[in-house]
Amino acid sequence: MVDVASQKIDMAVDLGGIRMRNPVTVASGTFGYGQEYAGLVDVTRLGAITVKGIRLGEWAGNPLPRHVEVPGGMLNAIGLQGPGVEGFAREYMPFLRSTGVPVIVNIWGTDENEYAEVARRLSDVEGVSGLELNISCPNVKEGGNAFGTDPRTVAALVAAVRRATKLPLIPKLAPNVPDIKVFVRAAQDAGADALSMINTLPAMAIDIESKRPILANKVGGLSGSAIHPVAVKLVWEAAKVAQVPILAMGGIMGPEQAIEFMLAGAAAVAVGTANFIDPSVSLRVIDGIEAYMRRHGMGSLRELTGAVVCD
Amino acid sequence: MVDMLCEVLGHKPLTEVYWELDIAAPDIAEQARPGQFVHVRVPGLEAVSLRRPFSIFGAEGGTLKILYKNVGRGTAEMTRLSAGDRLQVIGPLGNGFPLCAEGVPVLVAGGYGVAPLFFLAGRLERKGVVLIGGRTAADILARDDFERIGWRVQVATQDGSLGTEGLVTDLLDKELAGVCAEGDAAEFFACGPEGMLRAVGERAVAAGLRGWLSLDKRMVCGVGACLACVQKLRRADGSTWIGRVCHDGPVFEAREIVW
Incomplete structure (x- = not known):
């Protein structure tokens, strides 16, 4: 009989060329640039740090209110406020490099050229391990979700960025599409090294007394527990045709939801909204996945990814 | 700044809607400066609710005092707390007031x-x-x-x-x-x-x-990561920037704020 208690468990995963010591990162926009949480959480234990979305230049984002709590989660319409490539490299990369943890930079632009230029410039920044392409943000008028819901645009965008960089590319797919498999194929055929899914779901909340939308941007992105089952189904569908690893996110509040994603076919996971409630939740997720694998006699993540049993 | 589980020492209504909550939070109370705040995970709503920020009303002898108004779902749930209950608290957060005044x-x-x-x-x-x-x-x-x-x-x-x-x-x-x-x-x-x-x-x-x-301002992360509670600000040279109320504030000098 195998002695499971002392069995060595390999938590490492290669996410399209990004070598993570464990399969847990944080979702873009929910963990700042890592340093904001460094006083509360040992960020060096994360599998990777995924930072807030940046474009070429500084960007002010949307007016307030930028968020509202809703049952099962929250809506946000931050609008991708950020320091631009230069500001990011100067202000935030020194700390990120010091962590020794792979850094995934979420990037966006208003057209193909800007995405490619951001990617090109980040290729020269020491310590950047990979790029998550934000082609599905519901909160910016230009680009954003409009890019992510047309497979031809996704293919063209990924191809353009592919030509601009050798860094691992991880397009972040929009959930609000009729058939996710079409987008999986479009992205991987265009040169994606991994796929990130899902972005927030386009959503809205109205104040019934003032009769006005609560968010200044009127609409926003829904995140949190409410979207988890939606995301699991999309990851499961995507995994059927994906030839590259999937980074799954959407409503992970603890280890259980992360394990669910991995059973559905994810190679790695990102914790998002839960960081706001419990900054240490990602570390609990890492420990919880390891404990689960031990309990189920799994020695490596390959035994967990896609292990869902569908008779 | 720490994230700690704190025991409720006392909790009483001051009026129909205002409450005073005293918690044992030695690490936070010791560091706390006036104008800083704590970010509280509301007991009973831990799994489904964002944290709520509260100004620090007092911090002495390891006890942290919060004065709050029952205004919504989170604070309504908080009114049920009684001595011996525990709640998760991050703090102290923010910059605080200066402690010497001119005049x-x-x-x-x-x-x-x-x-x-x-x-x-x-x-x-x-x-x-x-x-x-x-x-x-x-x-x-x-x-x-x-x-x-x-x-x-x-x-x-x-x-x-x-x-x-x-x-x-x-x-x-x-x-x-x-x-x-x-x-x-x-x-x-x-x-x-x-x-x-x-x-x-x-x-x-x-x-x-x-x-x-x-x-x-309504906050989400409380530590400057999520950019939900921003405020347009002015530097001494007249240029503007977008600060985070939770991290760069909550206290700003009147001339800094671009209303």
Whole structure:
């Protein structure tokens, strides 16, 4: 009989060329640039740090209110406020490099050229391990979700960025599409090294007394527990045709939801909204996945990814 | 800044809607400065609710005091807490007020805005006057607390049910005239609704005095990561930037804020 208690468990995963010591990162926009949480959480234990979305230049984002709590989660319409490539490299990369943890930079632009230029410039920044392409943000008028819901645009965008960089590319797919498999194929055929899914779901909340939308941007992105089952189904569908690893996110509040994603076919996971409630939740997720694998006699993540049993 | 599980030591209603919560939080209480806040995971709603930020009302001997108003789902759930219950608290967060004033410190509070100002009153080098405003007498809190530590208190209510009828800024205008007549300087410290803060700030700028305003914005992360509680600000050279109220504030000097 195998002695499971002392069995060595390999938590490492290669996410399209990004070598993570464990399969847990944080979702873009929910963990700042890592340093904001460094006083509360040992960020060096994360599998990777995924930072807030940046474009070429500084960007002010949307007016307030930028968020509202809703049952099962929250809506946000931050609008991708950020320091631009230069500001990011100067202000935030020194700390990120010091962590020794792979850094995934979420990037966006208003057209193909800007995405490619951001990617090109980040290729020269020491310590950047990979790029998550934000082609599905519901909160910016230009680009954003409009890019992510047309497979031809996704293919063209990924191809353009592919030509601009050798860094691992991880397009972040929009959930609000009729058939996710079409987008999986479009992205991987265009040169994606991994796929990130899902972005927030386009959503809205109205104040019934003032009769006005609560968010200044009127609409926003829904995140949190409410979207988890939606995301699991999309990851499961995507995994059927994906030839590259999937980074799954959407409503992970603890280890259980992360394990669910991995059973559905994810190679790695990102914790998002839960960081706001419990900054240490990602570390609990890492420990919880390891404990689960031990309990189920799994020695490596390959035994967990896609292990869902569908008779 | 720590994230710790704290035991409730005491919890009592001050009026129908205002509560005082005392928790054992030695690490936070020791570091806390007036104007800073704590970010609380609401017991009973841990799994489904964002944290709620609260100004620090007092911090002594390892006990942290919070004064809050029951305004919604989170605070309604909090009113059920009793001694011995535990809650997860991050703090202290934010920058806080400066502790030495030029001239007479004039504290201006709107409603539960008294909370950080009472903590401040106990730590400022010089005693002064506190002006408390509210809609009705039921919104006037901590009056005796300020008097007990040697501060002069003036009250204004919009319905005239306590103190002067009118706005707290009416009191401020009178106070300012008095201070100026005596040839003294003054410095403002304010916490309350945005309209009040703005009015206090305008008076500080007009009188050439410093005005420290503690902004009350809805927050998500509390640590500067999510960019939900931002405020447009002005640097000394006139250029503008977008600050995070939770991390770069919540206290800003009146001239910094671009309303």
